[in-house]
Amino acid sequence: MLELPQDLPFSPTTLPTRTYLSTTQPQSWSFDQYCRNNNLILSNVSVKRLRQQYLDDLEWLSKKEHKLPLNISSYVGQLKSDISAKNVKCLEDMLKGDDDKAISVNIHGNMGDFNYAVAGSSITTTVLGKRGADDRNESPNDDVPSQRPRVDTVNADSTSNSDSASMTDISEIGRNTGDSDQNQLEVDTQDDDSHWDIDDESDFFRAWNDLMDRRSDALHDYNLEHFHVIECGYSVKSKPHIPPELYDHLRLEKPSSNILQEHKAYVKKCIESAKISNDKFKEAANMSFAGLNTTSGQLVSNIFQHFAKHIFSKDGNHVDDSEIIYNHRLIWPCLESVTDAMTTDTLARFSPGEVNLQSFNTLDDNYKADGILKFDTIEVLLLETSGPYNCNDEPRSAYDHIKCVFGLLSMFKTVISKYPFATAQEFGSLRLWVVHAREDAIHLWALDMPEPDIFILERVYKVTIPTMLNQSYLLLELLKMLWVLKLGLDKTHHTLKRLEESHNSYLTALALDEVEDMHKRPNLEKTIATKVGQAKAWTRIRSVAA
Known part of the structure; x- marks a missing residue:
């Protein structure tokens, strides 16, 4: 039986629905029980609004500072994944009591054992489902956009226009530094005898493989998870079916680049000159500065000189006219400069x-x-x-x-x-x-x-x-x-x-x-x-x- 510890540091809230989640046991957290026990079914609120409120409350519940045990965090992720995958008609039927056939999943670990039943077969494809990170509309999307935090590996001040979910910035992905026992999980399902324990690096990637294989039937044919490809990194958004602990173990690092510091005087001169005119910018870009004869200096000066001559020119650059012009005038010269610096x-x-x-x-x-x-x-x-x-x-x-x-x-x-x-x-x-x-x-x-x-x-x-x-x-x-x-x-x-x-x-x-x-x-x-x-x-x- 999954049991919520009584001493968890939940942040104060005035919302009755969040108080409900923080004071009841996980067996009462399903969408239909959440709505019924909070008298939401009798309201005039649309099912879409109810679902979004439910997801927001689960998001609040699973905040890191609330220190949910891994197995409960896993269960919250499963609830989010399951409810996000259902269409409005299915949700309406659920609230009427015509829910899909429930499937039980048993998970055993050092945090305790739990058995739960979730409507719909999608739960069997995401047996490990605490919380997670990864997705954008780079590839066709399977799930309704969630509100998981974005996972960044550099200081992200821009977001992909195709990113459709609201996000909270995180400076970087860190490594889970807790005791190894806290990372151990054993997973069993009624329809599959397989299980795994996260105990070392090899087990960690085996868990990834198993997780992606279990979701295979629920994914579209071209999802990269079919090919065991984990997408992550700068400005990449989260998916509710992926536990954040798995992403923590990837140990991604911020890319380091000190090229601007090495040529600060030259760079500042160019940027200041650009505020005056392109002619002044072109003059500055062609000036001689100490250090520009190095590999990094040549890359910096090549880029400034190219943009001054071909991109910022008065005649226009026409890079929005066609792909070939865009490549010829801008993209290819950048990559050729990198190649020259090798x-x-x-x-x-x-x-x-x-x-x-x-x-x-x-x-x-x-x-x-x-x-x-x-x-x-x-x-x-x-x-x-x-x-x-x-x-x-x-x-x-x-x-x-x-x-x-x-x-x-x-x-x-x-x-x-x-x-x-x-x-x-x-x-x-x-x-x-x-x-x-x-x-x-x-x-x-x-x-x-x-x-x-x-x-x-x-x-x-x-x-x-x-x-x-x-x-x-x-x-x-x-x-x-x-x-x-x-x-x-x-x-x-x-x-x-x-x-x-x-x-x-x-x-x-x-x-x-x-x-x-x-x-x-x-x-x-x-x-x-x-x-x-x-x-x-x-x-x-x-x-x-x-």
Whole structure:
């Protein structure tokens, strides 16, 4: 039996409905009991309003400062997920007493055991459901927008126009620093004998896999959870079915960029000059300052000089006329500047235009990106531009977002195929990149594979693109993002070198009959090949439909 402790520090409230939740046991928190016991059914309030009030009250109940036990927090998340998925007709029937058949779920853990019944079959797909983080309208949405907090990994002062839920800013995702016993859960369902305990890093990702598999039937066909992709990061919103404790364990970090501090005098001169005229801005951008002959200095001066000449010019930039002009005048020069700043011993080459992604292309399929960055022959970054500057085409942006991820999965498969005998641990450090230009912003995403068969898609940065002289201050955030990308690509290059060394070491040991002393490699290529095949099939179907 799930039981609410009596000494929880609930904040004072004057709302009777919240008092009801904080003074009754969880078995009385279902939507219909909430409405009936608070005499809400007899009111003239619409069912939609009742649902929103119910979700708001559950949100209040699950505040961190209220210190709900994990199992109760889990139950609250399940209630939110279940009620959000129901349409108005279903809610009306529920209040009339014609609810769906209830399904029982038993969860056992160190916080205590509980058994609860929730109407509708959707509960069986989200067995672990405390609270959670993740979603935007980047991909088709399954749930009614919730009011979960946004999870940020940088200081977010801008929000995606497609973000449809109201949010509360959080400065960063932290790591759960409590005792390991507090993170242990054992989950059983009546229709499935599987269970898991979160005890270490491997168990943590196994829990993610299990959670996404259990939700599979309730998701649309193109949801990235089908491919075991976890979306998180800068300005990414929450989903009620994902426990925040799982996101805490991802240990995302704020991207660090000190490029502006290194060239503060030059940057300040340019920004101050932009307040006068573009001619003055152009003069300042072409001035000589100490440190501009360094790699970072050249990147900064290249960006300022390019925007002064081609974007802030009196003749106009026309980046909102077409996608090709937007790419040619603004996006491609930025990525070419990043490529020029690379200091690796391997040839880094950015190819602009409608470029075939070799990792994806076969006889039956092809993927044309708006640009690709390679280290020698290995593709490590792809660009996708969803129309001209300030184009508000949500369906296209959503399609391109999913398409980008499928491209990244294919790129991962290619690297795994090239170094099949490298260790899974080394592959866990590999990070591949996407630059997605949509509407008036650039979104920087990174994909890595911390464990076989699970991927983390992190939005690392989002910047608004300046196209007028009075927006020149926005160049500062753009420069920081480009430098973060440059440093990230440096790490990707270093990881590829380690993968090559690990692969070659295994082959050397194999030739010397020492392979039995080495760690057995998991078949990563086979694991990811299935996902890539599904991705190609989806892309082919969408291409034909288009």
